[in-house]
Amino acid sequence: MRSSVTHGPVRFGHTTLPEEQQAALRRAVKFEWITLAFLAASTGLVYVVLGNSQAMKAAWVEDLLSFLPPLSFLVASRAIRRRPSEEHPYGFHRAVGIAHVVAAVALTVMGAYLIVDSGIGLLTAEHPTIGGFELFGQTIWLGWVMIFAMLLTAGPPVYLGHVKMKLAEKLHDKVLYADADMNKADWMTALAAAVGVAGIGLGWWWADAVAALVISASILHDGIRNTRAAVSALMDKRARTFDDAEPHPLGGRIDNYLSSLEWTGTAKSRIRDEGHVFHVESFVVPADGHMPSMKQLEDARQACIDLDWKVQDMVVIPVSELPSEFLPGVPASGGEG
Amino acid sequence: MKIPRMMAAAMLAGALALTACGTSFPADPDGTLDRVTGGTLRVGASDNGEWVSLTANGEPQGREPDLVRAFAAKLGAEIEWSEGTEHVLAEGLKHGELDLVIGGLHDKTPWEKDAGLTRVYAESVDSRGQGRKHVMLVPKGENSFLLELDRFLMASEAAK
Numbered sequence: 001m002r003s004s005v006t007h008g009p010v011r012f013g014h015t016t017l018p019e020e021q022q023a024a025l026r027r028a029v030k031f032e033w034i035t036l037a038f039l040a041a042s043t044g045l046v047y048v049v050l051g052n053s054q055a056m057k058a059a060w061v062e063d064l065l066s067f068l069p070p071l072s073f074l075v076a077s078r079a080i081r082r083r084p085s086e087e088h089p090y091g092f093h094r095a096v097g098i099a100h101v102v103a104a105v106a107l108t109v110m111g112a113y114l115i116v117d118s119g120i121g122l123l124t125a126e127h128p129t130i131g132g133f134e135l136f137g138q139t140i141w142l143g144w145v146m147i148f149a150m151l152l153t154a155g156p157p158v159y160l161g162h163v164k165m166k167l168a169e170k171l172h173d174k175v176l177y178a179d180a181d182m183n184k185a186d187w188m189t190a191l192a193a194a195v196g197v198a199g200i201g202l203g204w205w206w207a208d209a210v211a212a213l214v215i216s217a218s219i220l221h222d223g224i225r226n227t228r229a230a231v232s233a234l235m236d237k238r239a240r241t242f243d244d245a246e247p248h249p250l251g252g253r254i255d256n257y258l259s260s261l262e263w264t265g266t267a268k269s270r271i272r273d274e275g276h277v278f279h280v281e282s283f284v285v286p287a288d289g290h291m292p293s294m295k296q297l298e299d300a301r302q303a304c305i306d307l308d309w310k311v312q313d314m315v316v317i318p319v320s321e322l323p324s325e326f327l328p329g330v331p332a333s334g335g336e337g
Numbered sequence: 338m339k340i341p342r343m344m345a346a347a348m349l350a351g352a353l354a355l356t357a358c359g360t361s362f363p364a365d366p367d368g369t370l371d372r373v374t375g376g377t378l379r380v381g382a383s384d385n386g387e388w389v390s391l392t393a394n395g396e397p398q399g400r401e402p403d404l405v406r407a408f409a410a411k412l413g414a415e416i417e418w419s420e421g422t423e424h425v426l427a428e429g430l431k432h433g434e435l436d437l438v439i440g441g442l443h444d445k446t447p448w449e450k451d452a453g454l455t456r457v458y459a460e461s462v463d464s465r466g467q468g469r470k471h472v473m474l475v476p477k478g479e480n481s482f483l484l485e486l487d488r489f490l491m492a493s494e495a496a497k
Contacts, residue, residue, distance in 0.1 A: 126478075127476075128477075128478055129453030129475075129478050129480065129483065131455060132483070137495075139456075139484070139492075201480070203364030203365060203366045203481075205366045
């Protein structure tokens with residue numbers, strides 16, 4: 001590490017974060033620690049009352065897996081502060097992507113395992129056994145305690161998810177987004193488990209296995225969706241917004257700006273999302289084939305970097321025509337139209 | 338997000354409301370408690386020292402048969418005793434031929450996959466100095482019957 005992690009203004013690689021993003025990062029770190037503390041308490045509580053309910057087991061495993069995204073975020077948010085080095089000229093931004101893949105694969109594997117496990121329980125007509133629980137000298141049905149525990153742990157993640165979702169947008173952080181998205185849906189898991197246990201109480205032995213299947217399917221769904229997003233990000237898919245909803249508008253803004261300069265004819269960029277920050281290669285066709293001056297080029301690059309904090313690692317390349325081999329979607333020959 | 342949340346809440350509320358007017362909660366999928374109450378309690382006993390002592394002719398004696406007789410009396414049930422090895426009795430439980438199995442069993446019993454366990458109602462130390470937590474076996478998922486037995490075992494433990 002040496003002195004690569006410095007105090008003072010927070011940097012991602014060699015990008016210094018603006019005030020707003022620094023505040024968002026501090027808040028995100030704080031809320032991820034709160035998430036970890038909540039998870040420690042809730043997994044502990046649920047473990048105590050786990051009993052023989054498959055739905056409770058599935059909800060518990062999901063809680064355990066929920067540790068991964070906050071941990072990934074906290075580890076990655078430290079790793080990416082290191083400055084690029086000779087050995088790592090692009091910096092350490094990919095740490096985020098790697099953390100994302102690891103968490104996503106864990107979700108997928110556990111989701112698939114739990115579907116098989118719960119499915120076997122349903123097919124073999126496993127009747128879940130839930131007996132008495134000693135509470136203040138009274139013997140009450142353990143199922144009540146399970147339902148209570150589930151309802152108790154249903155609420156807080158929804159709040160945490162909402163807060164983290166806003167921060168994920170500010171920081172352009174996909175791990176934080178995935179974490180927030182899972183938290184926001186967590187109440188459904190808790191409620192499904194509670195309904196499953198209530199079903200056992202009504203004498204519907206299958207309700208537990210069905211609830212467990214619903215929970216497992218949601219874990220698997222989260223896993224597959226996250227694996228797909230994480231893998232395509234590592235494969236340098238075109239930069240998209242933090243929620244992958246649409247191509248990131250920054251690409252259009254850079255192209256418009258560069259095309260509008262007096263010395264340029266047309267310009268087009270390819271952008272990859274390194275996690276938080278972008279790597280931008282902008283191809284610029286000068287007007288009338290006149291080579292721009294060194295100052296014009298440097299000014300244009302600086303203006304693009306000033307557009308958004310995510311742009312820092314950027315190259316501007318003057319070309320005689322837009323190279324279709326690097327810019328798929330650009331017509332192969334001639335034509336600027 | 339609003340609609341599924343409302344629906345799920347309604348489902349849970351419905352389930353809880355059902356329990357309020359239902360006769361027993363938790364309920365037995367196979368109705369063991371209803372059948373046994375004022376009927377016959379089919380008990381399997383496996384010989385195991387002071388816990389269960391089988392006699393050549395006559396009812397099993399020992400700590401657990403005494404508990405079972407008191408429990409049956411509480412339910413107004415006749416006891417129909419069966420004797421056998423733990424394996425045979427666990428099979429009987431699994432196939433619905435028995436309602437309760439005793440034999441000085443402890444909570445690490447290998448029959449857990451075929452049977453439900455009561456709560457730990459007594460603890461002992463075996464000849465090797467290892468602590469044992471004692472339980473009885475019931476049919477899987479007959480939760481109303483199990484809760485009734487758990488309550489009885491806890492009360493009799495507290496009474497001592």
